[in-house]
Amino acid sequence: MTSQHDGAFDRMDQVQARARGIDRVVEILEFLRASRRPIGIGDLAKRIAAPRSSLYEIIGRLTEAGILETVDQEGRVFFGRAVYLYADAYLDSQPLVRNGRDEVIRLAETTGETAQLCMLIGNKYTVAHMQPGSNLFRISSETGILVPIPWTASGRLLLAGMSEAQIRALIPPEDYRLPDGRRIEIEDFLHDVRDAHARGFAVTTALADEFTTCLAAPVVDATDRPVATICFVIPARTPEDRQAELMEKLIAGGRAVSRQLRG
Amino acid sequence: MTSQHDGAFDRMDQVQARARGIDRVVEILEFLRASRRPIGIGDLAKRIAAPRSSLYEIIGRLTEAGILETVDQEGRVFFGRAVYLYADAYLDSQPLVRNGRDEVIRLAETTGETAQLCMLIGNKYTVAHMQPGSNLFRISSETGILVPIPWTASGRLLLAGMSEAQIRALIPPEDYRLPDGRRIEIEDFLHDVRDAHARGFAVTTALADEFTTCLAAPVVDATDRPVATICFVIPARTPEDRQAELMEKLIAGGRAVSRQLRG
DNA sequence: CCCTTTTGTCTGCTATACCGGACACACTGT
DNA sequence: ACAGTGTGTCCGGTATAGCAGACAAAAGGG
Numbered sequence: 001m002t003s004q005h006d007g008a009f010d011r012m013d014q015v016q017a018r019a020r021g022i023d024r025v026v027e028i029l030e031f032l033r034a035s036r037r038p039i040g041i042g043d044l045a046k047r048i049a050a051p052r053s054s055l056y057e058i059i060g061r062l063t064e065a066g067i068l069e070t071v072d073q074e075g076r077v078f079f080g081r082a083v084y085l086y087a088d089a090y091l092d093s094q095p096l097v098r099n100g101r102d103e104v105i106r107l108a109e110t111t112g113e114t115a116q117l118c119m120l121i122g123n124k125y126t127v128a129h130m131q132p133g134s135n136l137f138r139i140s141s142e143t144g145i146l147v148p149i150p151w152t153a154s155g156r157l158l159l160a161g162m163s164e165a166q167i168r169a170l171i172p173p174e175d176y177r178l179p180d181g182r183r184i185e186i187e188d189f190l191h192d193v194r195d196a197h198a199r200g201f202a203v204t205t206a207l208a209d210e211f212t213t214c215l216a217a218p219v220v221d222a223t224d225r226p227v228a229t230i231c232f233v234i235p236a237r238t239p240e241d242r243q244a245e246l247m248e249k250l251i252a253g254g255r256a257v258s259r260q261l262r263g
Numbered sequence: 264m265t266s267q268h269d270g271a272f273d274r275m276d277q278v279q280a281r282a283r284g285i286d287r288v289v290e291i292l293e294f295l296r297a298s299r300r301p302i303g304i305g306d307l308a309k310r311i312a313a314p315r316s317s318l319y320e321i322i323g324r325l326t327e328a329g330i331l332e333t334v335d336q337e338g339r340v341f342f343g344r345a346v347y348l349y350a351d352a353y354l355d356s357q358p359l360v361r362n363g364r365d366e367v368i369r370l371a372e373t374t375g376e377t378a379q380l381c382m383l384i385g386n387k388y389t390v391a392h393m394q395p396g397s398n399l400f401r402i403s404s405e406t407g408i409l410v411p412i413p414w415t416a417s418g419r420l421l422l423a424g425m426s427e428a429q430i431r432a433l434i435p436p437e438d439y440r441l442p443d444g445r446r447i448e449i450e451d452f453l454h455d456v457r458d459a460h461a462r463g464f465a466v467t468t469a470l471a472d473e474f475t476t477c478l479a480a481p482v483v484d485a486t487d488r489p490v491a492t493i494c495f496v497i498p499a500r501t502p503e504d505r506q507a508e509l510m511e512k513l514i515a516g517g518r519a520v521s522r523q524l525r526g
Numbered sequence: 527c528c529c530t531t532t533t534g535t536c537t538g539c540t541a542t543a544c545c546g547g548a549c550a551c552a553c554t555g556t
Numbered sequence: 557a558c559a560g561t562g563t564g565t566c567c568g569g570t571a572t573a574g575c576a577g578a579c580a581a582a583a584g585g586g
């Protein structure tokens with residue numbers, strides 16, 4: 001039907017070229033990561049716009065490998081045990097995440113506050129590990145969700161060492177708009193980044209969430225570039241001296257993890 | 264060299280039909296899981312008998328998706344951040360692992376002993392989570408490593424409910440040989456399994472490791488089949504009454520997690 | 527220095543993986 | 557009973573993904 005003369009158009013409108021199996025795999029995994037819950041194959045086909053017949057085939061193969069698992073008798077699928085093993089191997093190879101996570105657990109235990117290990121993935125920010133504190137205060141952020149860098153205190157620290165031009169190139173304009181609609185001025189943000197770098201820590205209040213303050217300290221590699229942050233998520237009205245005390249522990253913790261990276 | 268007239272032979276010896284991308288992906292991930300360290304692409308091509316040109320393509324795609332990462336400037340690759348996020352979502356979806364892990368942490372804290380959450384993957388046993396105790400006693404086992412079932416106390420509990428024939432079919436003969444060379448008699452092992460099932464707990468001493476005793480209690484699903492165990496790893500010379508006390512906590516903990524699975 | 531090995535990229539051929547669509551079956555509600 | 561919806565399987569055609577092989581460039585290594 002689609003004849004010779006509109007080939008170019010076809011490409012533009014419907015990128016309906018037959019997809020590669022690997023691309024399907026990536027789409028599936030990415031979808032599951034984002035939605036964080038099991039889904040039926042038919043449903044999934046609609047959501048990622050893939051033909052059902054292909055998905056049955058691909059998911060069958062992934063299930064066989066243990067990368068996916070059939071969750072219930074309605075045939076819903078989700079991540080399988082294999083990914084747990086992959087991640088375990090990954091952690092073994094990454095002293096950063098392993099040590100950082102231990103430190104975060106320790107901090108959460110000794111202070112009772114919610115602590116996190118945060119890092120960048122591409123041009124987004126994510127919480128790699130979260131350890132809830134014993135306090136009643138509920139936090140909103142979830143592990144693994146990708147968040148615009150300007151929304152976070154940690155994001156400001158993680159950009160330390162990048163040039164202004166690099167930062168401008170990295171962060172898409174829409175990421176400067178906060179969840180409540182406010183906009184962060186790029187100049188202000190760049191200033192924050194320089195500031196965070198100079199001080200060696202960052203604090204933000206009521207940024208992504210109205211009642212939350214975030215304290216962050218950097219973890220740096222052997223060349224002093226920030227590779228992660230550890231941070232506390234606390235009620236905005238936490239007393240000054242308590243905040244100072246927490247910040248001190250955070251900086252010490254960040255230094256400890258950084259030291260382990262060098263050794 | 265392989266000429267026209269031996270086509271049939273070709274098929275038999277070397278199943279050299281062009282491989283699918285997905286299969287390559289699974290092979291790559293499985294290889295990395297087993298070897299647990301970064302590898303160059305050329306090297307990898309030899310090890311899994313795949314053409315280099317294809318691997319460059321596939322690994323490029325997986326790297327783009329964050330499933331793999333380039334580790335050093337020599338171009339070696341290993342698991343990437345994405346698998347960590349996948350695993351995190353997986354753990355969230357598994358009440359067993361989530362609750363079990365919490366209970367293990369609680370037990371390790373209140374008793375000061377090293378506690379573990381263990382389960383089966385295929386015909387092997389693995390530690391899904393380990394929480395070191397505050398005691399000086401160092402344990403050897405590591406999370407995520409696959410271990411022969413007969414080497415462990417937990418393994419005996421996890422087979423409860425299986426018939427003798429099923430057990431014989433499941434466990435490869437070489438798994439009855441301990442790290443120090445001793446062999447476990449199949450009959451003795453089967454007896455241990457029945458015994459563990461009847462008592463509702465298991466104890467082994469100096470099995471995988473000379474100076475270690477392992478106490479284990481089952482976590483069962485709604486149909487009373489064991490799906491995991493929680494256990495303590497303690498010095499072999501721990502006094503009897505202390506062991507009894509720990510065992511009691513363990514059984515209570517296992518029951519608690521089992522209850523959560525039902526609800 | 528030359529010689530060997532490896533690495534990353536590119537190209538054209540063709541076996542085949544993916545797709546569309548059809549089919550049987552199981553539910554559900556009316 | 558019957559239409560409507562969703563699930564799991566199968567099949568044939570064709571766009572294309574994967575392969576072999578060639579290549580330059582870099583990296584050892586003697």
